Amino acid sequence: MELRKAKREDLEQIMELIDNAKCFLRSQGVDQWQNGYPDKDCLEKDIEKEIGYLCMLDGRPAGYVCIDFNGEPAYNTLSGSWLSSQPYVVLHRLALSPSFRGRGLAASVFQAAEKMARSKDVHSFKVDTDSQNLIMRHILEKQGFVYCGTICFDNSEKIAFEKLLL
Template sequence: MDIHFRQANQNDAAAIWTILQHAILRRKNDGSTQWQDGYPNPEIINNDILKGAGYVLVQDQTIIGYTAVYFNYEPAYENIQGKWLTNNDFVVVHRIAIGESQIGKGFAKLILKYVEQVALEENIYSIKADTNYDNLPMLRIFESLGYQYCGEVFFRGSPRKAFEKILKP
């Protein structure tokens, strides 16, 4: 089984949007308010790709996962109610989503491991992320991978739990 992680391109947009639509529905079916307000949407995905921030997890030439990876940029993180572990360069990871047929196989964790590699290749030793209070699968993943809870940040008027992981060089 060939699995790799790469930057997304415009040809990937439809597959990414399909994955995200299923993830949006999963959040709704779980009773979550996360991603139930028209976000994310195809325009967000297009912007990620244009900015070089969209990444896909590919298994045997099929896109099975998506995330956005930004360097040193997330305005909402400037106003944390709490305290980040570091104030150095950081990678932000947003919109982790796994294809419907691949749920529960550890691929979200694998994406985060690949994001760690991307950060280290850029000599960045901090990853920051957030999720909704009721996104229990993502909260468990952050805990299992050593992310530390740092406080709350706000997106579109809603609080999110904010996490940071410090990487070893």
């Protein structure tokens, strides 16, 4: 799996990945992403800021992710305690194609983001998800993330995690 910066011409494919992920979450009884977010405007901003990436596998787009080194304002209001206060990378909007689920792609995306962070001398990785999103919670646990508390994002409470990159 390799990450490639998303381009404006990828937008329709990215929207399809996001829409499939929304349907998958709904089928799992997860309320996350069911109110319009993330929408086309949000994804266009990711592309414009050069923080949106296509996850390429076998030469085909297998997923989409936002990897941001500019911080997440909602994380400043954590109800709990972060492991560190250093600069961090945050991963948002991970959406995987149904064709590639169950192949360890999410783990590969997290590992690629870690590698990117280390190359920028960033040693903290933060992420959030809905408490109902058991699949993402399992992935985060397997990747060594530690629960740190809750934040309010997208008009709902999210659980927040951090992993220190040594």
